[in-house]
Amino acid sequence: MIYLGIDTSNYPLTIALMKDQTILIEEVTNLKINHSLTAMPAIEEMMKKAKVAPAELTHIAVAEGPGSYTGIRIGLTIAKTLAWSLKIPLHLVSSLKVLAANGQYFDGLVCPVMDARRGTAFTALYDGKTLEPVIADQHSDFRDFLNTAKELGRPILFTGTDITIHEELIREVMGELAHFSGPQNRLPRASNLILLAQQMEATDIHHAVPEYQRITEAEANYIKNQEGQSS
Amino acid sequence: MTEDIYVLGIETSCDETAASVVKNGTEIISNVVASQIESHKRFGGVVPEIASRHHVEQITLVIEEALAQAGMEPKQLDAVAVTEGPGLVGALLVGVNAAKAFAFAHQLPLVGVHHIAGHIYANRLEQEMEFPLLALVISGGHTELVLMEQHGHFEVIGETRDDAAGEAYDKVARTLNLPYPGGPHIDKLAHQSDEAIDFPRVWLEEGSYDFSFSGLKSAVLNYMHNAAQRGDEVPPEHIAAGFQNSVVEVVTAKSVRAAEQYKVQQVIAAGGVAANKGLRTSLTAAFDEKGIPFYIPPLALCTDNAAMIAAAGTVMYEKGVRGTMAMNGRPGMELASWN
Ligand SMILES: [Zn+2]
Numbered sequence: 132m133i134y135l136g137i138d139t140s141n142y143p144l145t146i147a148l149m150k151d152q153t154i155l156i157e158e159v160t161n162l163k164i165n166h167s168l169t170a171m172p173a174i175e176e177m178m179k180k181a182k183v184a185p186a187e188l189t190h191i192a193v194a195e196g197p198g199s200y201t202g203i204r205i206g207l208t209i210a211k212t213l214a215w216s217l218k219i220p221l222h223l224v225s226s227l228k229v230l231a232a233n234g235q236y237f238d239g240l241v242c243p244v245m246d247a248r249r250g251t252a253f254t255a256l257y258d259g260k261t262l263e264p265v266i267a268d269q270h271s272d273f274r275d276f277l278n279t280a281k282e283l284g285r286p287i288l289f290t291g292t293d294i295t296i297h298e299e300l301i302r303e304v305m306g307e308l309a310h311f312s313g314p315q316n317r318l319p320r321a322s323n324l325i326l327l328a329q330q331m332e333a334t335d336i337h338h339a340v341p342e343y344q345r346i347t348e349a350e351a352n353y354i355k356n357q358e359g360q361s362s
Numbered sequence: 363m364t365e366d367i368y369v370l371g372i373e374t375s376c377d378e379t380a381a382s383v384v385k386n387g388t389e390i391i392s393n394v395v396a397s398q399i400e401s402h403k404r405f406g407g408v409v410p411e412i413a414s415r416h417h418v419e420q421i422t423l424v425i426e427e428a429l430a431q432a433g434m435e436p437k438q439l440d441a442v443a444v445t446e447g448p449g450l451v452g453a454l455l456v457g458v459n460a461a462k463a464f465a466f467a468h469q470l471p472l473v474g475v476h477h478i479a480g481h482i483y484a485n486r487l488e489q490e491m492e493f494p495l496l497a498l499v500i501s502g503g504h505t506e507l508v509l510m511e512q513h514g515h516f517e518v519i520g521e522t523r524d525d526a527a528g529e530a531y532d533k534v535a536r537t538l539n540l541p542y543p544g545g546p547h548i549d550k551l552a553h554q555s556d557e558a559i560d561f562p563r564v565w566l567e568e569g570s571y572d573f574s575f576s577g578l579k580s581a582v583l584n585y586m587h588n589a590a591q592r593g594d595e596v597p598p599e600h601i602a603a604g605f606q607n608s609v610v611e612v613v614t615a616k617s618v619r620a621a622e623q624y625k626v627q628q629v630i631a632a633g634g635v636a637a638n639k640g641l642r643t644s645l646t647a648a649f650d651e652k653g654i655p656f657y658i659p660p661l662a663l664c665t666d667n668a669a670m671i672a673a674a675g676t677v678m679y680e681k682g683v684r685g686t687m688a689m690n691g692r693p694g695m696e697l698a699s700w701n
Binding site: 170175349 | 405
């Protein structure tokens with residue numbers, strides 16, 4: 132069994148190969164590089180280093196979003212095309228859950244955060260022990276989300292590179308309940324992605340699409356106009 | 363005896379997700395196009411983010427269908443050709459990354475094709491090209507006269523300085539309240555009209571093969587505005603006919619002059635607007651009169667498709683052009699020769 136894991140949902144790029152129970156290789160970069168340009172060369176290079184031929188892969192795991200629309204599309208397009216071409220199973224894992232896995236074993240809840248501008252974020256709450264979702268992945272006004280999270284009354288570990296953007300707000304709302312992961316635990320790791328994928332069913336490859344968690348601006352405006360006309 | 367060459371083509375530069383298998387750059391084995399036009403209609407034009415989302419939904423299905431219709435296994439292919447640019451960046455990179463992943467999985471050579479080179483090579487799926495050749499590329503995003511001395515050699519001798527002809531058609535159609543996409547509706551209206559308003563012809567400097575359609579578009583809009591102010595009812599078909607006459611006359615005259623100056627063996631039309639009846643009729647008559655062979659591919663090969671990408675990609679493959687895993691979608695890609 133050889134798993135290839137790919138996460139291109141935000142600025143970081145992470146890829147890994149896992150053979151049976153061993154991580155052979157993992158790469159994590161956080162360099163604001165263009166995934167469309169760099170993801171495939173990185174995969175090619177990594178597989179060459181690990182001496183794994185494409186035909187030897189048995190599973191593909193990919194972060195399905197939310198995140199940058201373009202980013203998740205690149206990862207998903209590569210993953211579904213590889214899985215379909217090689218006739219092997221494809222597993223989709225929430226990009227937020229991959230981040231939350233950085234806080235596994237935290238005694239409390241883990242809150243992965245991706246900034247989505249205008250005070251909003253892609254976020255969720257996962258249980259630190261089980262990594263089961265406590266509040267599902269969503270796109271929300273981040274202050275509103277924090278207020279809801281606070282009512283649970285449990286310590287929360289915040290993770291993701293974007294927590295620096297919202298640190299003040301988090302401290303203001305959460306007070307003592309807020310904990311912040313260190314820089315080494317804010318980047319997604321494809322090894323975690325693969326481990327999560329191993330607990331999941333494979334998906335129907337042709338119908339695999341990103342989990343955007345948000346409709347397009349054009350659709351939102353269209354709906355607004357339709358509502359405006361009918362009222 | 364030389365071996366046959368089979369190339370898989372992939373095209374996602376705008377609002378069609380397409381894949382095709384072409385033999386020897388001249389023979390279509392399969393040609394699959396998933397159109398998104400219905401999804402974009404309600405927005406009055408292509409919404410890039412929605413186009414990109416649809417491409418991800420369709421991409422593996424379309425490639426699978428192209429191989430299934432060809433009755434071929436990936437290992438029987440010689441190369442994968444994909445539209446590298448120009449086009450919508452988010453749309454391009456779905457095709458490019460799918461092509462890279464497919465090529466990597468099957469360890470096949472990869473070739474990045476210029477979309478306009480594809481439109482030109484659509485003609486080779488109908489009859490062999492004779493050089494020197496003049497290509498009139500006229501579509502939603504392009505209006506260009508391209509001179510080819512040989513395979514893979516492109517010299518843009520004229521291009522639009524503002525709007526593409528297709529864009530001007532869409533804008534005029536919108537002001538006439540015609541549904542999207544507007545081009546075919548204007549063409550149809552123009553044919554129903556017995557009268558045409560006299561709009562200006564934009565020739566630019568003497569000897570220039572460039573085009574400009576934004577002035578004509580403004581003239582049409584001004585005319586309608588003034589008529590509305592006077593309370594005049596102008597039949598839309600008179601406007602459509604006047605607008606189309608102006609475009610057709612300029613495009614035909616410049617194409618004929620270029621064909622004569624460069625003494626070409628063949629003139630070909632390429633791109634979606636080449637499906638325009640008014641334009642086809644005028645160009646056919648003009649080149650007939652001059653005795654210059656003129657071809658327009660059938661409609662399915664004028665609009666965006668992947669067979670044209672595979673056709674161009676085959677010649678590039680034969681010339682030794684290769685892409686790498688670092689290929690990216692290039693929205694502003696220039697048409698460059700292959701040698
Ligand atoms: Zn086109």
